[in-house]
């Protein structure tokens with residue numbers, strides 16, 4: 001059986017230290033990309049995780065807000081106007097804000113997203129939350145996120161034991177009466193769900209007239225597009241926007257993925273990883289070509305073509321890409337697990353992300369390899385005698 | 386001495402009216418001046434002459450490593466003058482080159498290096514590559530060093546690997562430039578005799594450049610070059 005001598009591989013293997021450095025370089029670059037993309041993905045996912053649990057066809061919110069934490073407010077009067085639009089079955093106001101809560105287990109201050117809803121209306125898709133909303137009827141009652149960041153075992157244990165945890169939030173008497181699962185975001189350690197009245201008492205400064213957003217539900221069979229148009233005519237205020245639920249989620253995601261400074265930071269981080277990796281691979285391949293100039297000239301004298309030598313360098317670039325990528329994939333999985341545990345952020349090694357990073361690795365090695373082959377032109381068989 | 390039978394065939398290498406110029410303008414320098422030379426198949430020719438007289442230049446042109454500027458250079462019936470890069474590459478595959486130094490690939494074993502000599506000819510010739518390469522190494526006395534890397538071989542052993550690589554495809558023409566210069570007298574002599582015996586066995590023509598007066602006796606013909614011209618002997 002004939003196979004081409006794997007010259008690129010044999011040359012790399014001949015210099016084990018250099019090969020290890022190259023693999024580490026690619027691995028480092030990949031891990032950096034995995035982390036940056038992972039955080040960005042997690043940021044996007046967590047920022048809309050609460051919104052994507054909401055029941056509603058149309059969302060009325062302030063134009064000033066592009067994230068839940070800074071969503072701005074809409075005057076309640078305006079939201080009520082929506083009820084007059086044909087096709088609208090009902091509308092419920094949702095209040096959202098941030099509060100500090102001293103974690104009874106650790107004594108540390110946690111920063112929680114607090115959501116105020118009408119306990120009489122289904123607001124969350126999650127059946128677990130919906131089944132417990134009646135518990136919020138009493139002032140001071142709250143549902144707590146069991147996946148919040150930090151050690152909440154004291155709260156979780158006493159609630160799970162069927163009891164109620166009485167504590168103090170923002171100087172008010174509070175009772176945690178139930179649990180649900182949501183998870184932390186970049187900006188908040190977890191979520192607390194309360195009634196509107198409780199919300200207003202916890203966040204003293206907010207007035208009942210300043211609603212975060214309104215969830216509009218349509219009568220069966222009504223076209224959301226047409227109703228959005230109708231609502232926009234009625235609510236034609238500069239600072240109020242009407243979006244379908246899908247548009248609302250998409251605009252929050254888009255802002256994060258493209259326009260937010262934090263996404264720029266993560267994408268820059270990934271790009272730097274790519275550059276560092278490319279520089280290392282280029283250095284290694286260039287050094288290898290340089291070291292083998294006389295051998296390459298000798299190969300040309302044996303009748304090998306320039307294309308053959310290009311193939312050797314490409315083979316080396318491909319080997320570095322694969323050998324650097326595989327361990328970085330394993331390392332990324334491990335680091336994801338550790339970081340996810342420590343931060344309560346969802347960091348999942350998705351197939352898409354693994355494929356994207358591999359594609360970038362290949363690109364990185366291909367560019368470095370192509371640059372390194374420029375040196376090959378100097379391999380002249382006429383110079384070797 | 387040339388035997389009459391081989392002269393009737395086309396010469397392995399025939400050069401006529403070849404001149405070569407390096408540089409241009411003020412740096413212009415003619416290093417070869419109307420060279421005429423023919424080597425019959427199986428003939429062994431040694432070329433000597435003072436340093437800088439143009440021996441290596443002649444060898445690189447004859448070996449299709451450098452383009453011919455004028456005159457004619459033929460391998461058998463194939464004209465190299467004006468040949469494209471692809472044709473030059475093909476021509477090189479029919480030549481066994483033996484260099485003074487830097488001749489082996491350091492990341493390959495002795496066997497791997499010899500194999501590279503075959504692989505240049507493409508997959509068609511590779512069917513029994515291992516047997517052929519091993520046999521070739523045995524013939525240069527390196528049966529016990531087939532999986533050794535060049536770094537662990539002596540200078541003479543390395544040169545013998547290079548000879549095996551050059552000869553494994555039984556090329557019709559062998560070109561050697563100072564192949565023994567880096568070796569001590571005894572191993573130099575051994576290498577030259579190996580080249581002669583193997584070349585005679587294959588019917589390959591050999592053009593060997595050397596300064597070593599002690600090995601002139603292996604040649605059928607000795608040519609001397611001075612100042613870019615081959616001396617005509619009386």
Ligand SMILES: Nc1ncnc2c1ncn2[C@@H]1O[C@H](COP(=O)(O)OP(=O)(O)OP(=O)(O)O)[C@@H](O)[C@H]1O
Nearest residue numbers: 407408414416434435436437438439440441442443
């Ligand atoms: N690539 C080149 N460009 C310009 N001049 C060259 C080049 N190669 C060789 N020369 C010059 O051409 C002349 C002939 O060189 P060549 O190498 O053919 O000599 P040589 O007979 O092999 O010498 P030596 O015995 O020292 O190896 C020398 O003067 C050399 O300086």
Ligand SMILES: [Mg+2]
Nearest residue numbers: 385440441562
């Ligand atoms: Mg020379």
